[in-house]
Amino acid sequence: MYHWLFPLTSNKLQELYLDGNKLDGIPKYLGNLCGLIYLSINYNSMSVKFSDLMANLSSGCTSVALEGLYVSYNQLTGSLSDNVQKFSSLRHLLLSNNELNGSISENVWQLPKLQVLDxxxxxxxxxxSEYIGETKILELHPSNNSF
Known part of the structure; x- marks a missing residue:
């Protein structure tokens, strides 16, 4: 893992863009960036379960403020799990071009502020889902799956 990331503990950091850095996972300390609003980790080499990614990010206070999570073009596996409910401020969830399988959890549809789901x-x-009609989603991108 990139050792230069370890000192990141600022509560003032609002946006973190780690695109294209060949990251293979998310360190738990990123969950302690309480002021983080946008996290972009597109185009990396993360071959982890989506539930593990979300667990690492929610291990501290990041889940409270996070509005945008961009994790496209990785190798995320698993389904869109229930632990996404901790991210109640999430507006954009972009997970295209991964290896996600299974289903989209009802908790995703019930995120109160979610506007974009890719x-x-x-x-x-x-x-x-029975909850899809109750969402606030403005953009929905489900193409190229196995529905």
């Missing part, structure tokens, strides 16, 4: 180009199998 799960295109994965292997998701279940998409429809």
């Amino acid at each position: 799960v295109s180009s994965n292997s998701l199998k279940s998409f429809i």
